[in-house]
Amino acid sequence: MNIFKKLSILSTLLIGCVGIQTIFAQPATWNGTADTDWYSASENAFTITTAEQLAGLALQPDLSSGLR
Numbered sequence: 001m002n003i004f005k006k007l008s009i010l011s012t013l014l015i016g017c018v019g020i021q022t023i024f025a026q027p028a029t030w031n032g033t034a035d036t037d038w039y040s041a042s043e044n045a046f047t048i049t050t051a052e053q054l055a056g057l058a059l060q061p062d063l064s065s066g067l068r
Helices: 003-024 051-058
Strands: none
16 A cells, blocks of 8 residues: 555544544533632723633623623
8 A cells, every 4th residue: 555545544534533522522511600710800801711700790790881
């Protein structure tokens, strides 16, 4: 078997394995808690990256009137 055919087979197998892993990967599930550690009154921009942080946003009363 020539090198190109071997590489083609190997790359096909690798792509297949990555595809299967992606299909069966479980997404992160929100556990019902709220994280407010990201909040600082001295900041005016925030980056929310988790469901817990998003829930924490709802608990910040001084932010509710200033959201755009």
